[in-house]
Amino acid sequence: MSLIGFEHVGMTASDLDRTIAFYCDLMGLRLALRKPNVAFLDAGGGMLEIFGPAEGATPSRDVPPGEAGMRHLTLAYSDVDAMIETLEAAGVPIVERPRDAHNTEMVRRVAFVRDPDGIIVELIERAPGR
Structure with a gap:
Protein backbone atom coordinates (compact mmCIF):
# COMPACT_ATOMS: atom_id res chain seq x y z
CA MET A 1 0.00 0.00 0.00
CA GLU A 55 -27.81 28.80 7.05
CA GLY A 56 -24.48 30.44 6.18
CA ALA A 57 -21.41 30.61 8.42
CA THR A 58 -19.53 33.16 10.47
CA PRO A 59 -16.24 34.54 9.08
CA SER A 60 -13.05 32.55 9.59
CA ARG A 61 -10.68 33.43 12.40
CA ASP A 62 -6.91 33.22 12.29
CA VAL A 63 -5.35 30.36 14.24
CA PRO A 64 -3.47 32.00 17.12
CA PRO A 65 0.11 30.98 17.95
CA GLY A 66 0.11 27.96 20.23
CA GLU A 67 -3.20 26.60 18.89
CA ALA A 68 -3.19 23.70 16.45
CA GLY A 69 -5.03 24.23 13.19
CA MET A 70 -4.72 25.17 9.55
CA ARG A 71 -3.01 28.56 9.22
CA HIS A 72 -3.44 29.15 5.50
CA LEU A 73 -4.08 27.65 2.08
CA THR A 74 -1.21 27.90 -0.42
CA LEU A 75 -1.48 28.11 -4.22
CA ALA A 76 1.49 28.25 -6.60
CA TYR A 77 1.67 30.74 -9.48
CA SER A 78 4.20 31.55 -12.17
CA ASP A 79 4.22 35.27 -11.20
CA VAL A 80 3.10 36.26 -7.70
CA ASP A 81 3.65 39.99 -8.29
CA ALA A 82 1.34 40.02 -11.32
CA MET A 83 -1.25 37.94 -9.48
CA ILE A 84 -1.28 40.37 -6.55
CA GLU A 85 -1.79 43.29 -8.96
CA THR A 86 -4.84 41.48 -10.41
CA LEU A 87 -6.27 40.66 -6.99
CA GLU A 88 -5.66 44.16 -5.66
CA ALA A 89 -7.48 45.66 -8.67
CA ALA A 90 -10.42 43.36 -7.84
CA GLY A 91 -10.51 44.65 -4.25
CA VAL A 92 -9.15 41.52 -2.58
CA PRO A 93 -7.66 42.31 0.86
CA ILE A 94 -3.87 42.01 0.74
CA VAL A 95 -2.34 40.74 4.00
CA GLU A 96 1.30 40.84 2.87
CA ARG A 97 2.66 42.17 -0.40
CA PRO A 98 5.04 40.03 -2.50
CA ARG A 99 8.49 39.49 -1.06
CA ASP A 100 11.35 37.05 -1.31
CA ALA A 101 10.63 33.87 0.67
CA HIS A 102 12.47 32.73 3.79
CA ASN A 103 12.59 29.05 2.77
CA THR A 104 14.33 29.62 -0.56
CA GLU A 105 14.98 25.90 -1.05
CA MET A 106 11.21 25.48 -1.58
CA VAL A 107 9.79 28.90 -2.45
CA ARG A 108 11.15 31.91 -4.38
CA ARG A 109 8.44 34.60 -3.87
CA VAL A 110 5.49 34.78 -1.48
CA ALA A 111 2.46 36.97 -0.73
CA PHE A 112 -0.72 36.63 1.33
CA VAL A 113 -4.36 37.65 0.73
CA ARG A 114 -7.73 36.92 2.33
CA ASP A 115 -10.61 35.10 0.66
CA PRO A 116 -14.22 36.34 1.03
CA ASP A 117 -14.55 34.70 4.47
CA GLY A 118 -11.21 35.95 5.76
CA ILE A 119 -9.25 32.74 5.21
CA ILE A 120 -5.60 33.49 4.53
CA VAL A 121 -4.41 32.37 1.10
CA GLU A 122 -0.67 32.24 0.45
CA LEU A 123 0.51 32.78 -3.12
CA ILE A 124 3.94 31.41 -3.97
CA GLU A 125 6.38 31.04 -6.81
CA ARG A 126 8.23 27.76 -6.47
CA ALA A 127 12.00 27.69 -6.13
CA PRO A 128 13.90 26.78 -9.32
CA GLY A 129 13.99 23.03 -9.89
CA ARG A 130 10.79 22.28 -8.00
Missing part, protein backbone atom coordinates in the same frame (compact mmCIF):
# COMPACT_ATOMS: atom_id res chain seq x y z
CA SER A 2 1.42 3.39 -0.96
CA LEU A 3 0.36 7.01 -1.04
CA ILE A 4 -1.08 8.04 -4.40
CA GLY A 5 -1.09 11.79 -3.77
CA PHE A 6 -2.80 14.71 -2.12
CA GLU A 7 -6.58 14.58 -2.68
CA HIS A 8 -8.31 17.58 -1.14
CA VAL A 9 -8.69 19.93 1.79
CA GLY A 10 -12.15 20.92 2.98
CA MET A 11 -13.40 24.29 4.12
CA THR A 12 -16.70 25.96 5.00
CA ALA A 13 -17.88 29.14 3.28
CA SER A 14 -20.60 31.59 4.28
CA ASP A 15 -21.65 32.04 0.63
CA LEU A 16 -20.82 29.13 -1.66
CA ASP A 17 -21.39 31.00 -4.94
CA ARG A 18 -19.24 33.96 -3.85
CA THR A 19 -16.45 31.61 -2.74
CA ILE A 20 -16.56 29.61 -5.98
CA ALA A 21 -16.35 32.88 -7.95
CA PHE A 22 -13.35 34.02 -5.89
CA TYR A 23 -11.36 30.82 -6.29
CA CYS A 24 -12.33 30.13 -9.92
CA ASP A 25 -12.64 33.60 -11.48
CA LEU A 26 -9.81 35.32 -9.57
CA MET A 27 -7.50 32.58 -8.32
CA GLY A 28 -7.65 30.29 -11.39
CA LEU A 29 -9.04 27.08 -9.91
CA ARG A 30 -11.46 25.02 -12.03
CA LEU A 31 -14.91 23.94 -10.89
CA ALA A 32 -14.92 20.12 -11.01
CA LEU A 33 -18.23 19.35 -9.26
CA ARG A 34 -21.08 21.51 -7.95
CA LYS A 35 -23.98 20.32 -5.82
CA PRO A 36 -26.42 22.42 -3.76
CA ASN A 37 -24.23 22.69 -0.65
CA VAL A 38 -20.80 21.53 -1.81
CA ALA A 39 -18.32 22.18 -4.60
CA PHE A 40 -14.99 20.66 -5.56
CA LEU A 41 -12.47 23.00 -7.18
CA ASP A 42 -9.44 21.58 -8.99
CA ALA A 43 -6.20 23.30 -8.03
CA GLY A 44 -4.03 21.30 -10.40
CA GLY A 45 -2.48 19.02 -7.79
CA GLY A 46 -5.38 18.46 -5.44
CA MET A 47 -8.86 19.74 -4.81
CA LEU A 48 -10.46 22.34 -2.61
CA GLU A 49 -13.77 21.07 -1.21
CA ILE A 50 -16.06 23.92 -0.18
CA PHE A 51 -19.10 23.26 1.97
CA GLY A 52 -21.76 25.97 2.03
CA PRO A 53 -24.28 25.44 4.84
CA ALA A 54 -27.78 26.62 3.93
